[in-house]
Amino acid sequence: MKSRAALRWFWFLVVIALAGVHLALVAAAVSQAQTSAGPPRIEWIDVHVHVIGGRAPRQDYDGAVNAALAVMDEAGITKMLIMPPPQVHTQPSPYDYESFVKPLKRQAKRFAFLGGGGSLNVILHAVGDGSQVTDRLRRRFEDQAMEILRQGARGFGEIAAHHLSHLSGHPYESIAADHPLLLLLADIAARNDAVIDFHFDLVAEDTKAPEWLAVPPNPAVLRANLASFERLLGHSRKARVVWAHAGSDMLGYWTTALSRRFLERHTSLYMSLRVGPGRAPQNHPLTKANEIKRDWLSLLQDFPDRFVIGGDQFIASPLIQGGGPGMIFAQRAANIRERTSTFLAALPVDLARKIGRENAVRLYKLEN
Numbered sequence: 001m002k003s004r005a006a007l008r009w010f011w012f013l014v015v016i017a018l019a020g021v022h023l024a025l026v027a028a029a030v031s032q033a034q035t036s037a038g039p040p041r042i043e044w045i046d047v048h049v050h051v052i053g054g055r056a057p058r059q060d061y062d063g064a065v066n067a068a069l070a071v072m073d074e075a076g077i078t079k080m081l082i083m084p085p086p087q088v089h090t091q092p093s094p095y096d097y098e099s100f101v102k103p104l105k106r107q108a109k110r111f112a113f114l115g116g117g118g119s120l121n122v123i124l125h126a127v128g129d130g131s132q133v134t135d136r137l138r139r140r141f142e143d144q145a146m147e148i149l150r151q152g153a154r155g156f157g158e159i160a161a162h163h164l165s166h167l168s169g170h171p172y173e174s175i176a177a178d179h180p181l182l183l184l185l186a187d188i189a190a191r192n193d194a195v196i197d198f199h200f201d202l203v204a205e206d207t208k209a210p211e212w213l214a215v216p217p218n219p220a221v222l223r224a225n226l227a228s229f230e231r232l233l234g235h236s237r238k239a240r241v242v243w244a245h246a247g248s249d250m251l252g253y254w255t256t257a258l259s260r261r262f263l264e265r266h267t268s269l270y271m272s273l274r275v276g277p278g279r280a281p282q283n284h285p286l287t288k289a290n291e292i293k294r295d296w297l298s299l300l301q302d303f304p305d306r307f308v309i310g311g312d313q314f315i316a317s318p319l320i321q322g323g324g325p326g327m328i329f330a331q332r333a334a335n336i337r338e339r340t341s342t343f344l345a346a347l348p349v350d351l352a353r354k355i356g357r358e359n360a361v362r363l364y365k366l367e368n
């Protein structure tokens with residue numbers, strides 16, 4: 001009797017065990033089906049993002065930062081560097097990092113920031129000609145820069161020496177890239193191990209403004225500015241300059257050959273990739289079939305530590321209305337996220353990891 005009862009127990013346990021194995025196999029199959037449904041998701045860090053929260057008293061940067069968090073979770077973006085766009089004194093009430101720093105600090109694992117786009121950049125372009133830079137102005141500029149770093153910024157951005165106007169209300173900005181205040185900023189960045197996010201629409205030779213640029217505010221002739229940029233980069237070997245918007249060049253001069261030459265010559269130069277539509281398709285990294293172009297792949301492979309992703313996404317609070325340039329750019333952000341994922345998925349895995357995340361962590365001293 002005893003042994004028959006034991007046998008019954010034995011078979012009972014066997015059935016339970018088999019059912020368990022079966023369930024585990026089904027669960028594994030389901031999860032595999034889920035992961036194989038889309039392309040493998042590659043996580044990335046966006047080092048060049050603008051948030052739009054409006055101006056006081058109708059200001060909502062909490063909402064803009066929450067909107068950023070929502071798209072990050074959806075798109076696999078682990079962190080963002082937020083910065084004010086490069087503004088000038090002729091625009092209504094420029095804003096800087098103070099507007100958005102509080103909500104960012106509440107999410108310190110997901111965000112870091114740069115400052116100066118609404119203060120240092122305004123001073124730079126208000127002065128214009130470098131001959132007007134007095135000692136007093138240099139001190140004011142330096143005090144402002146140091147205050148930005150004291151508040152926790154990883155550096156200065158978005159700073160522009162040459163910025164084309166693409167829409168009404170979008171400023172044309174132009175000063176010499178080796179302006180004395182920019183050289184000073186490079187010294188400050190070098191001394192404090194900070195980064196400069198630099199917008200610079202490159203002009204290799206004097207060029208008549210193409211017909212898609214409105215004249216004014218853009219000038220009828222765009223003046224060559226390459227040499228002044230090299231002087232800025234050569235000024236301090238320690239100042240880390242991140243040249244923004246690689247891969248979506250507007251004028252056609254920022255070729256892979258030029259990038260190679262610059263990266264070889266200037267060892268503290270980095271480039272942030274904006275894999276969006278630009279005006280000079282020959283300089284995009286992706287083919288129409290979404291493969292990495294050969295010259296781009298060899299550039300990225302030869303300088304794997306010098307590229308990061310800077311999507312130039314504009315993300316607005318849902319409470320903000322209106323049709324200014326920022327809101328128009330905000331409509332393009334989803335497309336930029338999608339193209340960036342496509343770009344990273346097309347890269348060899350180790351390169352995607354570096355460009356997508358690891359370089360940004362190192363460059364901006366982020367927590368992993």
Ligand SMILES: [Zn+2]
Nearest residue numbers: 158199244245
């Ligand atoms: Zn820019």
